[in-house]
Amino acid sequence: MNIYIYNCSNTFNYGSMMMGENFISYFNKITGTKNNYYLETVEEINIKRIIEATGINEIYSVGMNSLFKEELNKYDYMFSYMKFKKVISGFANGIDLVIVLGGDDFTEYYGWKSPIVNGIKLNLLKKEGLKVVMFGQTMGPYHSFRKPIMKQLLSKIDKIYPRDPITYNYLKEFGLKNISITDDLALLPLSKQELKEKTKKYITYCPSELIYRYSKEGNRQDWIDFNLFMIDKIMNKYKDKKLVLLAHVLKPEHVDDRIIVNELYGLVKHKYMDRIIIENNEMYPYGVRNYIQQSLFTISSRMHPVVSSIQCEIPAIALSYSSKYWGIIDERYGLGEYIIDVRYLSYDEMKEKFVCLMDKIELEYEPIQQKIKNKNKLANENIMQTLREIVDLDDGK
CATH class of the missing domain: 3.40.50.2000 (Glycogen Phosphorylase B;)
Known part of the structure; x- marks a missing residue:
């Protein structure tokens, strides 16, 4: 399977790297195959770091926005959404699955324009027949005229997996049907994580x-x-x-x-x-x-x-x-x-x-640890179930 991954372009943000490396490691385990992963990045060192962290070699660097033609602006995407222009790249034809890893870039914390433009881009990929999954998202709330726009755009995504109940409940009240709650991918053990003695030093x-x-x-x-x-x-x-x-x-x-x-x-x-x-x-x-x-x-x-x-x-x-x-x-x-x-x-x-x-x-040290241990077990089971659902989603295309 050829998988294109958004939001793992910077492995020097260790949070982003953990989500990327865990998706790749555990998705290979779930599928039982060597998938090909294409990660957007401007620096080849990011790919080398992911390969080193996962021990998986089938990870490849692609330029930012490689699923679309070069030198486009936000108006080009809008014209394409209205069927006035073709913006999808030839590279996109070989991709089986698009994964949009979490973060909070589909909130309005950092401005409202980016969620709309990115939502349009994901819809354009859907129109070309690609499977699109948003995994581990914190999303919303949306305000003013963006509410109906974002509802329309998000409703077309194959599956959205919020990583917390606040986002899940918001999207549910928003009227979306294509949502299921999961947990943050970084809650899974990392491939090369050692089991250290809890010295408390x-x-x-x-x-x-x-x-x-x-x-x-x-x-x-x-x-x-x-x-x-x-x-x-x-x-x-x-x-x-x-x-x-x-x-x-x-x-x-x-x-x-x-x-x-x-x-x-x-x-x-x-x-x-x-x-x-x-x-x-x-x-x-x-x-x-x-x-x-x-x-x-x-x-x-x-x-x-x-x-x-x-x-x-x-x-x-x-x-x-x-x-x-x-x-x-x-x-x-x-x-x-x-x-x-x-x-x-x-x-x-x-x-x-x-x-x-x-x-x-x-x-409350020991009760805190016991609470975390119990919740971690549920989170691990939930994430693995989510990965299995994504495999089934792609098999059904």
Whole structure:
């Protein structure tokens, strides 16, 4: 089977890489065959990294937007949707299945134009007879004139798999029939993930160069000050632990977490000496999980380090800036009380809650782990069932 994968073009966003590598690894296991996977990317290194992480060689690089002709603009897609123009590339004729991996790019968090244009593009592929599946999505809400447009576009997709109940219920109320709930692909073990002893010798923190832009109050310096507060509280409370400052997104440059990781390290390294570990080099997601498995708990301003922490059965404190955290961590796992939502809390409120959550994790450590373990079993079963459904969907074409 020839499978085209959207949204795995950047393996230096470890969350995206985990979803991509797990889809490829587990889909091969489900089908029992060596499928060919075509990943959009502008850098060949991303393909090499996926091959290294999965051990699967049938993964190939294609340019961005390869299912369509070159040098198109948004109006070309609209004209094609109205049957005035042909925009599908010859390469698309050899593709059996199109997978749109999750993320939140079909929300309006980052603007409303992109979901519409991408929805039109997926509909054009459908009109050419390709099977199109959206896997692990956080979607909506849509507003104003976009509501009927997005409902029409999304209703034509073969199958949409939201990764959380908030999205699923929204799409159901939206009137879509082609939906089934699943779980985030990163909740599955990675191919090269080692089973490490839970030594609890670390506390892993994944800061974000993005999140302060969504905070209720304050600029970047206020966010740095809040981070320093958390670090001081951790280092004074857990004098036998080492703090790992780990960059989870390295590209693109404007959201490179190494910027804030390096800055924080520079501000605290002399104060805490060898108790601070900095991980700002290129890694594989399984390397990240090696740290997490040996941590007492995880803190993250990115969602997927929290997802990895859940997969490793390690408690986590999530610093949230969108509903996707609540959909997975709260609705799916019942761990919403460990979310600090920066959109609604002042810095003083966040500081108070952070201190309380460290105490709460200590008091409820084993019950948290047992809850995660039980939910992980259900998530694994659900994802594997979803993959089987996708195989059946393609067999029925």
